[in-house]
Amino acid sequence: xxxxxxxxxxxxxxxxxxxxxxxxxxxxxxxxxxxxxxxxxxxxxxxxxxxxxxxxxxxxxxxxxxxxxxxxxxxxxxxxxxxxxxxxxxxxxxxxxxxxxxxxxxxxxxxxxxxxxxxxxxxxxxxxxxxxxxxxxxxxxxxxxxxxxxxxxxxxxxxxxxxxxxxxxxxxxxxxxxxxxxxxxxxxxxxxxxxxxxxxxxxxxxxxxxxxxxxxxxxxxxxxxxxxxxxxxxxxxxxxxxxxxxxxxxxxxxxxxxxxxxxxxxxxxxxxxxxxxxxxxxxxxxxxxxxxxxxxxxxxxxxxxxxxxxxxxxxxxxxxxxxxxxxxxxxxxxxxxxxxxxxxxxxxxxxxxxxxxxxxxxxxxxxxxxxxxxxxxxxxxxxxxxxxxxxxxxxxxxxxxxxxxxxxxxxxxxxxxxxxxxxxxxxxxxxxxxxxxxxxxxxxxxxxxxxxxxxx
Numbered sequence: 001x002x003x004x005x006x007x008x009x010x011x012x013x014x015x016x017x018x019x020x021x022x023x024x025x026x027x028x029x030x031x032x033x034x035x036x037x038x039x040x041x042x043x044x045x046x047x048x049x050x051x052x053x054x055x056x057x058x059x060x061x062x063x064x065x066x067x068x069x070x071x072x073x074x075x076x077x078x079x080x081x082x083x084x085x086x087x088x089x090x091x092x093x094x095x096x097x098x099x100x101x102x103x104x105x106x107x108x109x110x111x112x113x114x115x116x117x118x119x120x121x122x123x124x125x126x127x128x129x130x131x132x133x134x135x136x137x138x139x140x141x142x143x144x145x146x147x148x149x150x151x152x153x154x155x156x157x158x159x160x161x162x163x164x165x166x167x168x169x170x171x172x173x174x175x176x177x178x179x180x181x182x183x184x185x186x187x188x189x190x191x192x193x194x195x196x197x198x199x200x201x202x203x204x205x206x207x208x209x210x211x212x213x214x215x216x217x218x219x220x221x222x223x224x225x226x227x228x229x230x231x232x233x234x235x236x237x238x239x240x241x242x243x244x245x246x247x248x249x250x251x252x253x254x255x256x257x258x259x260x261x262x263x264x265x266x267x268x269x270x271x272x273x274x275x276x277x278x279x280x281x282x283x284x285x286x287x288x289x290x291x292x293x294x295x296x297x298x299x300x301x302x303x304x305x306x307x308x309x310x311x312x313x314x315x316x317x318x319x320x321x322x323x324x325x326x327x328x329x330x331x332x333x334x335x336x337x338x339x340x341x342x343x344x345x346x347x348x349x350x351x352x353x354x355x356x357x358x359x360x361x362x363x364x365x366x367x368x369x370x371x372x373x374x375x376x377x378x379x380x381x382x383x384x385x386x387x388x389x390x391x392x393x394x395x396x397x398x399x400x401x402x403x404x405x406x407x408x409x410x411x412x413x414x415x416x417x418x419x420x421x422x423x424x425x426x427x428x429x430x431x432x433x434x435x436x437x438x439x440x441x442x443x444x445x446x447x448x449x450x451x452x453x454x455x456x
Contacts, residue, residue, distance in 0.1 A: 005049055005099070005100030005101070006046060006048050006049060006100050006101050006102075006103065006121065007048055007049055007050035007051070007052065007095060007098055007100060007101070007102045007103070007181065008043045008048050008050070008051050008052070008102070008103050008104075008105055009052045009053075009054060009088055009091045009095075009102060009103070009104050009105070010036070010039050010040065010043075010051075010052070010053045010054065010104075010105045010106070010107050011054050011084060011087045011088070011104065011105070011106050011107060012024070012026040012036050012039075012053050012054060012055055012056075012062050012066075012106075012107030012108075013054050013055055013056025013057060013059075013077075013078040013081060013087055014026075014056065014057060014081065014108065015056075015057035015058075015081075016028075016057075016108065016230065018230045018231045019230070019231060019232060019235070020232070022058075023058065023061070024055075024057055024058035024061055024062050025057075025107075025108050025229070025230075026039075026062060026107035026108055027058070027061060027062065027065055028229070028235055030110055030229075030235070030238050030239050030242050030267075031239070031242045031243070031246065031265065031266050031267040032266035032267060032268075032284055032285040033266065033267040033268070033285070034065055034069070035107055035108050035109075035110045035229060036053070036062065036065060036066065036069065036107040037065075037069045037267070038110030038111070038267065039105050039106065039107050039109065039110060039112070040053075040066075040069050040070045040073065041267070042105070042112050042113065042114050042117065043103075043105070043114075043117070044070075044114075045114045046114065046117060046118070046121075049098070049100060050074070050094065050095065050098060051070060051072060051073040051074070052073065052074050052075070052076060052091045052094055052095070053066045053070075053073055053074070053075045053076075053107070054075075054076055054077070054078050054087050054088070054090050054091060055075050055076070055077050055078070056077060056078040056079070056081055056087075057081075059075075059077050062075070062107075063075045074094055076090045076091055076093075076094060077090065078090045082193070082199060082200055083193065083197070083199030083200035083201055083202070084104075084175065084199075084200070084201060084202035084203075085188050085191040085200035085201055085202040085204065085205070086199075086200040087202075088104055088184070088188060088202055089185065089188050089189075089200075092185050092188075095181050095185070098181045099180075099181065099182065100180070100181060101121070101124055101178055101179065101180055101181070102178070102179060102180070102181045102184050103117060103120065103176065103177070103178040104175070104176060104177050104178075104202065105176055106175055106176070106228065108228055108229050108230070109174070109175070109176075109226060109227065109228045109229075110227075110229070110238065110242075111224060111225045111226075111227055111238075111241065111242075112133075112174075112176065112221075112225050112226070113221070113225055116133065116219070116221045116225060119219050120133060120176070120178045120219045121178070123178075123217055123219050124178055124179075127215060128215050128216065128217040129179065129180070129183060129209060129214040129215050129216065130153075130177065130178070130179045130183070130187075130205065130206060130209045130214065130215070130216040130217075131177065131178040131179070131216075131217055131218075131219055132146065132153050132156070132173065132174075132176070132177055132206065132216060132217070132218045132219070133173075133174040133175075133176035133177070133178075133218070133219055133220075133221060133226070134146045134153075134171050134172060134173055134174060134218040134219070134220050134221075135171075135172055135174060135220055135221055135222065135223040135225070135226050136170050136171050136172070136220060136223075137170060137172060137223045138170060140167075140169070140170050140172045141159075142159040142160075143159060143172035143173060144156050144157060144158045144159060144162075144172065144173035144175075144203055145157050145159070145162055145166050145167065145169040145171065145172060145173065146169070146171045146172065146173055146218055147166065147169065148171065148218065151217060152210075152215060152216060152217060153206055153216040153217060153218050154206070154207070154210055154216075155206050155207040155210065156173050156201075156203035156204075156206050156207075158195065158196070158197075158201060158203065160196045160197065161195055161196050171218070171220075172223075172226075173203060174221070174225075174226040175202070175203075175226075176226075177202060177205070179205070179209075183209075183214075184205070187205035187208045187209060188200075188202070188205060190208050191204045191205065191208070192204070224241060227241065242267075243264060243265060246265040246267075246269070247260040247261075247263060247265065250265065250269075250271050250277075253271070253273065254272075254273035254274060255271045255272070255273065255274070255275040255276070255277060256274075256275070256276045256277065257277045258276070258277070258278050258279060259278075259279035259280075262279045262280045262281075263277050263279070263280075263281050263282075263283075264281075264282045264283065265283045266283050266284055266285045266286075266287065267285075268285055268286060268287075269283040269287050269288075270287070270288040270289065271289045271293075272289050272290045272291035272292070272293065272308075273291045273292075274291050274292045275289050275291065275292065275293045275294070275295070276293075276294045276295070277295050278294075278295060278296045278297040278313070278314070279297045279298075280297050280298045281295050281297065281298070281299050281300075281301070281313075282299075282300045282301070283301050283302075284300070284301065284302030284303065285302060285303065286302060286303040286304070286320065287301045287302065287303070287304050287305075287306075287318075288304075288305045288306070289305075289306045290305075290306065290307045290308040290310075291308050292308045292309050293306045293307075293308065293309070293310050293311075293312070294310075294311045294312070295312050295313055296311065296312065296313030296314035296315075296316070297313060297314045297315075298313065298314050298315045299312055299313035299314060299315065299316045299317065299318075300316075300317045300318070301317075301318040301322075302318065302319060302320055303318075303319065303320025303321060303322070304318035304319070304320070304321075304322040304323065304324070304336075305322075305323050305324070306318070306324045306328075307324060307325045307326045307328070307343075308326050308327075309326050309327040310324045310325070310326065310327060310328045310329070310330075311328075311329050311330070312324070312330045313330070313331070313332065314331075314332050315332045315333050316330050316331065316332065316333070316334050316335070316336075317334070317335045317336070318330070318335075318336050319335065319336065319337035319338070320337070320338065321337060321338030321339065322336040322337060322338070322339055322341075323339070323340050323341065324336075324341045324345075325340075325341060325342045325343045325344075325345070325360075326343045326344075327343055327344050328341045328342070328343065328344065328345045328346070329345070329346040329347065329348055330347050330348075331346075331347065331348035331349050332348075332349060332350070333349065333350045334347050334348070334349065334350065334351045334352075334353070335351075335352050335353070335354075336353045336354070337352075337353070337354040337355070338354060338355050338356075338378075339353045339354060339355065339356040339357065339358070339370075340356070340357045340358065341353070341358050342358060342359050342360040342361075342362075342385070343360045343361070344360055344361040345358045345359075345360070345361070345362050345363075345364070346362075346363045346364065347364040347368075348364075348366070349365075349366035349367070350366050350367050351364055351365075351366065351367060351368040351369065352368075352369045352370065353368075353370055354370050354372045354373075354378075355370065355372040355378050355379065355380050355381065355397065356370045356372070356380065356381040356382070356383065356397075357380070357381075357382050357383070358383045358387075359383060359384045359385035359386070359387065359403065360385045360386070361385060361386050362383050362384070362385060362386060362387040362388070362389070363387075363388050363389065364383075364389045365388075365389050365390045365391035365392070365393060365409065366391045366392070367391050367392040367393075368389050368391070368392070368393045368394075368395070369393075369394050369395070370395045370397055371394055371395060371396045371397060372397045378397075379397035379398040380397055380398055381395045381397045381398070381399055381400075381401075382399075382400040382401070383395075383400075383401040384400075384401060384402050384403035384404070384405065384419065385403045385404070386403055386404045387401050387402070387403065387404060387405050387406070388405075388406045388407075389401070389406075389407050390406065390407045390408050390409035390410070390411065391409045391410070392409055392410045393407045393408075393409070393410070393411050393412075393413060394411070394412040394413065395407075395413050396412065396413060396414045399413055399414065399415065399416060399417075400416045400417070401413070401416075401417045401423075402416070402417055402418050402419030402420065402421065403419045403420070404419055404420045405417045405418065405419060405420060405421050405422070405423065406421075406422045406423070407422075407423045407424075407425075408422065408423065408424035408425075408426065410426045411423060411424055411425040411426050412425050412426070413425055
């Protein structure tokens, strides 16, 4: 994809005091992705020439997150929060030589769709000097109002500055604006702060543009796209909106969710056609399921890939680095971490497989544990193809089990097991006739003596 002549400025400087959090508001998550990440993702299909994030409260954390989420993005700081126009103006030095269009987005508004941004760009290309994203709602609340005349936006009025007649308008301002870079910063330079909040409003550029005889037009979108997040309740509401949309996408792409409302997905979850997801499954970030995978109820997956025909759960946990090949089986109360399970591997019950590589068609018995951590370092367990690990085997890594080898149930394996060998590492059983009866009688007598000795 060729780079466009378009830049984005994402405002992420606010504290979000109503969140009652030490974490910057834009770093709270929806779908396991920070709100800021959603805004950044919406711009990616447009391949922006420049991407700028304006940080303020918790700037270091926002800058670190930006570098992780969008390495090509640059950050600037708004050291004083003096309004949205002032925030955008912090990006002026990074766009001084830029002659394309600039779109201003908000880091706490995660649902703006790429298609909406493309419609704004089409409006610019059709002759509008400034394009405003608006939405029509019967309950406009405290949103700023778009005051229009024909197909032109004449001005934007903030709620606290609006007259009763203006508050009756239902066409609202999302805050998203697009304009040529030079014009945008020229207009911002003229914005004043003579208003109820004493702030420099980005919305004032519309009136200033109209005073010059320029054309300002609105593009409208579904109100859900403009959902801003200011409280924990709104964050929960946004999560619900996100999950409903993602579940619908997954089912539309050919997967079965038997109880959709109980399945939780991440922004980057990939689920192939003909997968079956049973109730109460949680997908953390970084999960990819190929076609025909079954995830049984009450399983949790994160940072894992699962190949076609594999079955996971119920009550299974796949942690980061878990990779299951075709037709692998991971059953109830099994945890897999940083491990490769080859085709047809079965780990069906009550086992922990960490830092391991298991060859094709091997069977891991119930209660098996790869003892991968010595208190300081992690160590690897390697199991060859067609191996049979007996129930309740402790594999003390680093250790290798050869192709076709077996371990006896209850063994503690501390040395490599050659190909085709049977390893048994447990004490020999010794039966003592009658000893259990004598021990019970002795203990019963001791208990009776202690009871008799207690004071009344």
